[in-house]
Amino acid sequence: MSTLQTLDRGLRALDVISQAPEGISIADLARELDVHRAICYRIVSTLEAHLLVARTEDGRVRLAVGVAVLASRFEPQFSRDVRPILHTLANETHATAFLSAAEGEEAVVMMVSEPDDSVLTVGYRVGSRHPLTLGAAGIAILATRPERPDDPEPVRQARRDGYSLTRGQLERGAVGVSAGLRLPAGLSHAVERSVGVVAIDGLDTTSAAKAVTRTARQLERLL
Incomplete structure (x- = not known):
């Protein structure tokens, strides 16, 4: 070409x-x-x-400002494309699906989708935030960063597995599975994101991990 x-x-x-x-x-x-x-x-x-x-x-x-203008036009497009993918993930895992982003030392929930067939789901609100070192979403983001000697073991484990699995870190009984989105070369300065699901017990973590990592690769292609 x-x-x-x-x-x-x-x-x-x-x-x-x-x-x-x-x-x-x-x-x-x-x-x-x-x-x-x-x-x-x-x-x-x-x-x-x-x-x-x-x-x-x-x-x-x-x-200069022109780059910010282009970026602002990308986000609505990305959000529009992500919504149906996130909803498919929620229905496949029968759990609350979410997209999170790093903001400083915290993970912030950017988008949430509930499964159609579940009566009880975890109330994960858009705008909710927690330390990157707590919860599957933040740990998954940290696992996409270059390895550091002081990385905590959950981050090392997530890097080995390709996803993060946490239990009860943010809410008693809640099980979360997340995978970080690997950014294209040259975009290390861009917003870091992860996608995942959370449920109160009963989550098939093996199936959820496969679905979450597959969704992460799908979202990477959008980026």
């Missing part, structure tokens, strides 16, 4: 710039892209014209 070289360079430039929160000089960007500085200036000027990058007072290049 052929690619457009100039477009490819522009997109690679955005990726490089996104990984430099304090900005990057034209010289360093040209070196990263392996292009002449004059070409790099033209790439940056084009991205600037579309409000995707901006230059600071000292000439360093940073992401």
